[in-house]
Amino acid sequence: MTDRGWIVDQIKYFTTTLNKDHKRQITSSYERLRKFAAGKGAVVVEWRLVVPLNPTTENLTWFDGLTARAGYPCHWRGWTHVEGLAAAFPEVVDYYLHDGKARMAAQFERVMRVMGLREDPSPLGPVVPASDIARGLDDLYRALNTHDPHYEYSFGIDSERPDIPTDPRLVAATQQQTTAGGPWITFKIRWRYPQAVQDRPVTTNLRIAVEPDSDAARAIDTAVTYGAPLRLDSADAHTFRFDVDFPHGLGGEFTRGVFTMDPLPHENAVPYELRLQVLDEQDTVTDTALLSMEPATLGYHRQGLRTVGREEHGVFDVELLVDVESRGFHMNLAMRDLTGASPQRILPGLTAAAHFRAPHRFRIAAAHGPIRDVPLSIPGTDGDEQELVSPALLAMVRALAHIQDHTSARVTVPDPTRTLHADVRRLVHTARVLREGTLAGPWRGFEVPGPVPEPLKPFVLAGDPIAWAIHRSLDLVLNGVHIPLGHERITLSSARVEQRDGGYAFIPDGDDTQQTTHHPEPLENHDPPKPSAG
Template sequence: MSPVPWVTLEPTQTETIIAVMLCRLNPSAVRIRPSQGDGGIDVIQITPDGWIVDQIKYFAETLDDSQKKQIVKSFGKVRAFAAQQGAGIAEWHLVTPLDPTKENRLDWFSTITANADFTCEWRGKAHVEGWVSEFPEVVDYYLRDGKDRLAQLVTAVATMCRLFTDSDTIAQQGTLEPADTVTGLRSVYEALNAHDPHYRYGFSVDGELVDVPPEPHQVAVLQIETTSCWVTFKVYARYDAAVLDRPVPIVFEVTAAPDSEAARIMTDFQTYGSPVVLDTGDGVSITVAADLPAGLGQLVSGQLAGFSLTALPATPFPARLQLIDAEGNELAIVRLNLQPALTNLDGSGMFIAGTEQHGVFDAELRIQRQAGTVTTKLQGHDPAGLAPDDVLPALRLLSGLHHPNQYRVVGAHGPKQGDAIAIPQPDSPSADLLVLTKFVEALSIMQQHTTEQIRVPDAAGFGAPAILELIELGQLLKDGRRQSSWTSMSTTLSPDTRLPEDGGSLLIVQQATYNLEGRQIELGRVRTILDSVRFTQSETDGKGRRHVVMVPGRSDKMTAIHEPLDVH
């Protein structure tokens, strides 16, 4: 590569090239755009020990007095700015494509930095030319034909990938084994990454469309369908500020029929920033203009079959959803795992999605900041297979989401503070939800009386009588005693049972068991007292057991008393 003509370059060219090379050396460094408030900083890296500041000057010939004054001014500005921000400076570097003379280094530079309590260094032409040797693509990109060559290389790679679908080419070359492609693919990878100072690229060829999980520094993924395979390009930033030095603008235009579901989705996105997943099958027309690095945008600009705007997977953060009555008394509270908030383009709307910690329901919060309004949508899921105690708080909350109750989202820990959100009329829970809640409540009570690990069964497999029976059993286990009336009863009594005279009372002691999906759950005993009985039928079998049919005598009152097992 020919030497860089630093003397003839425009100041902005020199400063840009050196700044990008510094960011390549230290990927966490940030380039500061020139402004009145830049604090005398061109490139800064924030470290635990303090700021590392590079002040770039385009000066390539012997410094004159005016240029020296500019450097002194910049040095004073950065010290004042750091003090104003309460920060410490660890290192300050003057960077120029000019090596200092002995006099400048020992006399002038040493004098202006003498009272600094941090390291000061003049990094001149020797440093800069060393960086040019390490990152020749930076100079090539900004001063020569690197941009055009990079775009041509990406197009060539796409063409080469499509060549693998050409049966004539393969027939001429003979059988192609996977191992035969390693050298060629490596060469393509190296060529593809030889000229872009801001981004590096990866690619793959697969028989089907593959999922591409997010990776550190990944800024774009482009997947192109060919006649027999999919070509995937992945674009990564070489340093943190690369997207500022070379932005990646993408413009979508989506046309949908008014009042369609697609139009509603797009309106939701524009208002709140909620995720979008659409394709032409949804009755939309989609076009895109993408200025992706290395000319990749040319491969996708135009009509699209579909597109999605969704948040990258992120670690959920915990919160609580609290249900309160009109007086502020807590009715139910559950924990949520929320995804980081999304916003619309102007920041006026916000969308937050999350899931109840046990997966009983999904939550979506849509917030309009200026109006101060919050709309919440909860979508329940089948709780079958979960522990009743885990499910019950969420079902109670869902059952209580009706006027005049209120709800609020509060922090994961600490006081439950925040503005409550009113539930408008005429919201009311469905009858099915209320029955499901009582069904799970009965199972939760049952769990307290047995060491058998109970899971919520599929409620759809229970008829109404079976659900009612379980709910009544749960109430008996909870209260320990239940009084009711009866009309007739048939039972089998042991041979030693003394039958009362007509009109007398009868005590029946039975094992309390419940058949839950083929498992017999032992729950202790139930003592049933019938105040007055009259026998209409009585037969004794060969083992002396008495089969009787009874109806009420003077009273139809019946008392059931539960005697629990000792599960401790």
């Protein structure tokens, strides 16, 4: 196949001058190609009849008549052309007609012994310079690729197990360690021409058995039915056997390892966007999230579809499983790591995920336009403990989003798994002070560690109530960034000060009202407090 269209070689094994049956077979193949190309909308730019037979004058007259109205060049490539191919590719002749296949196997065994991948009783010799090793590896590469006309082989040695990059010519790859903790040796097998996988097939036989109703069984069912990628460890199966017939002796029988299976791509699938709406018990829309979806994949039975995506700001992943026959579908949401995210950006998606629970309902539609679909129930029960978003996480992000309105410093979400409830309470309090400016309400006694400040000592001894003001910084440090927010002044209208072990305590006395006021200047800029009689 070229940029201009198809170049077709029609190969026939006729070694004597053409008879009626030979001509009938050639004509049938030629007409079948024309019908096939027309049905596929393909353009044939050249057709070549390849036979180990040079044409006679009568043969050429017949051939010219057959192809007179082809509309593209047609050629007879006979014995002379075939001999030229044999001279250009002697390894093909050697592999099929002589003992090249056996020589290839023997050569590979020698290569494997040199690389330490086969048992060899001979002891190791002295250390070899790296330059000599490089020359030896070059020789090994040439030896590996001398006799096989179908496949090309390459190898590599790495201290860590490398990833196998995508390669359209890659047929298979093997990776192994010869010793525990030793280097990883990778062999790659690539076809020399696309037809190689038909001329010398690579066959596999897989048998896996898992416990019914297990995670592994559900993963297999989802992969086969809907087209989810599958990754199955042999430790999760009570039967695991994988027989592989790779060329050059690289296959074998495997009873331990990890089996992965990629989904079938849907030929018409493209990336797209969806809207997710969450509705309350009165079917009032409470939240809307935009989802960026990947192209759909097919189940191996072609009865289901699967498409995955992500909320536009990376709050959660979404999976849609569609039953083609019943036209039903199921939606799964999974939270992503929000560490370092902008709270103002993620808050709408986080709120939608928090409300995505029973007895609420949801519906999905295209990114733009009206939504007329009937809302669907969210699986689960009211008060289900399997909530996607904890109340503490939602409260923290809401507080951080409001704090961002009061500072030019970039506010980001700290690691939710390492944030204590006390930290969340402080953030919520800080956001409220910034939002309202002044707070008033009752207070309860509290202890302060350390020695009693000098201005308070007379009041501790006398036991008289005092009015006292406490100044406390509101500054934050989030993900290593200092967030300046000023400080708060907490005024206690009437309090007694009592000595305690390791510190002192403030106790309400009569009037238990406290007033909290936000001051934008830094804490160090205010005057120290002075007590007064309450």
